[in-house]
Amino acid sequence: MSNLPEEYVHRTNTVVNFILSHLSADLRLKKLAAIANYSPFHFQKVFKQVTGETPKQYIIRMRLENSAHFIVNQDYKTVTEIALSSGFASPSTFARAFKSYFGICAEELRKLTPKEKIKFRRSMGTKSTNVHLFSQGYSPDYWRRNLEVRVSKLQTVRAVFVNLPLSQPKKIERGFRKVIQLVEDFNLINEGSKFIGVINPHAELYQAGITFQSGQSLPKNVDIAELEGGRFAITKVKGPSLTTFHSLHAIHQFWLPKNNYRIKHSYVFEILEHNPLDEAYHRIEREIFIPIEVVPSI
Known part of the structure; x- marks a missing residue:
């Protein structure tokens, strides 16, 4: 990324910030390209150069990982509510994408015990993110004694x-x-x-x-x-x-x-x-x- 034009990074950052704040919105390529002030073709090329993913790949990944986060942490919402609020068009589309990406159904994730959910949160780091850092070298005894909130x-x-x-x-x-x-x-x-x-x-x-x-x-x-x-x-x-x-x-x-x-x-x-x-x-x-x-x- 350091060798890319500063303009590419700035405009991509603007779009990334928009995506993360509007996951449930209509995020078509044409709309995102307009935010970056590029043509759709040029925007898609620039976005992949900066992030390593196409806009579509990035959006799907963010929607899936966002939904997994809330399935674990917001059990008062149904899986369907979370799927739709994360930007998926239908429960069936979400179910297929979720199982393909995480190797587990959303409903199965919800039924895990608290310890199993923590283990799942660690396993998310084996995807494209580094969430495993949450638990690498983690000492439960230390934090049980020292955590102040x-x-x-x-x-x-x-x-x-x-x-x-x-x-x-x-x-x-x-x-x-x-x-x-x-x-x-x-x-x-x-x-x-x-x-x-x-x-x-x-x-x-x-x-x-x-x-x-x-x-x-x-x-x-x-x-x-x-x-x-x-x-x-x-x-x-x-x-x-x-x-x-x-x-x-x-x-x-x-x-x-x-x-x-x-x-x-x-x-x-x-x-x-x-x-x-x-x-x-x-x-x-x-x-x-x-x-x-x-x-x-x-």
């Missing part, structure tokens, strides 16, 4: 960001350098700016960013992420990115089953305490924010 509300967060591979820490550090330079060039950074990383495990995507105020005007050639405000489970970590994955795994295993909350979205984000240019990423304390919602009483 608080719940708080947060307003909508807006950030300038760059897309990076989730499983490559060195690229994440370089990504923060790039986005910091970008906001400094356009004088977007201020005392209230925060260094933020959006983690999309099922998209194998890390978005390194810096928050900005809603009133600030932005140039057209920057990528912007908007994270919906609401209620979050928050925990603190320090160490390599693997520590972040382990904390998320522990929240699924130990905290959620004992509390009256459920996962709301498939992404999480972290806010870094210090500027990653001044201190190595693995030495910075980070707050991890997991979007949650209250489980309604029956």
Whole structure:
């Protein structure tokens, strides 16, 4: 990707961000090409150069992995509801695609025990993502003793960001350098700016960013992420990115089953305490924010 024109990466990032935010929408090639401001033929070529997949392949994979995430975490919804909300045209289309991709029926996945679901979450890493990082070297005893979680509300967060591979820490550090330079060039950074990383495990995507105020005007050639405000489970970590994955795994295993909350979205984000240019990423304390919602009483 480093040898590709910056314009290709920027326009593809814009489309990827749109896809992840609109999985249930009509995502035809012509529509996505218009967002990138390319012809459909050229867009398809550029998208594959940047992501390694055609737009259709990428969309199907994101819809499948998004649906698997919610089948595991949102048992109050039917499989059909999840399939349709993930963008599949019909239950039968979803059922065939799901079984072909994961080797298990969606209904079978739902019937797994909590431990079996954790094992399934690990196995998702054998596909095109790196979700296995959630459990690689994971110590249940350590996290059972040390996991501390608080719940708080947060307003909508807006950030300038760059897309990076989730499983490559060195690229994440370089990504923060790039986005910091970008906001400094356009004088977007201020005392209230925060260094933020959006983690999309099922998209194998890390978005390194810096928050900005809603009133600030932005140039057209920057990528912007908007994270919906609401209620979050928050925990603190320090160490390599693997520590972040382990904390998320522990929240699924130990905290959620004992509390009256459920996962709301498939992404999480972290806010870094210090500027990653001044201190190595693995030495910075980070707050991890997991979007949650209250489980309604029956």
